[in-house]
Amino acid sequence: MTASQFTGSRLRKAGVRAAGVCAAALIAVGLSGAEAMALDSGTTAATFTLAQPDWYANTSSSSSNVTLELWGDGNLVLHTVSDTDGGIPLWASGTSGRGVTHVDWSRAGYAKLLDASNNVVCTLGKLNPAPGGTVRVQDDGNVVFYDTNGNATWSTGTYNGPGNLNYCYT
DSSP: OOHHHHHHHHHHHHHHHHHHHHHHHHHHHTOOHHHHHHTOOSOEEEEEETTSOOEETTOEEEOSSEEEEEOTTSOEEEEEOOTTTSOOEEEEOOOTTTTOOEEEEOTTSEEEEEOTTOOEEEEEEOOOSSOOOEEEEETTSOEEEEOTTSOEEEEOSOTTSOOOSSOOOO
């Protein structure tokens, strides 16, 4: 084998390896939001059904690292658990001062933030044609909605870091 053939062979092998690494990276980046959430390595810390009673001000669910809480001002907030600073907000609905009085965990697989007249101020998640599912406040800092088959359908996007502090849409 000549030096140029050896170099060409090494370059082809390196190119194949690089292509494999790039393909793996593209596959990882190309995962849909639900698929990416399913890769979560955190522990489920709290589980409740979407058909549970409504949440009112100061209702919360916690893992060892984060708390999801409906604050008295109507903002649904995911914050760190901390004895020293009261917790750092990682995600919020952005509904402070917009009249939200309670959260309705719909059997259709999403949550509605409602005012005192039961008007929708904000919705979280997406409609699931099959009723039921769970919402999990996970140790990795993410809140994830799962359908009855265990597929992730929505999350706060706060896996190991902050997300949107003004999420609300109607």
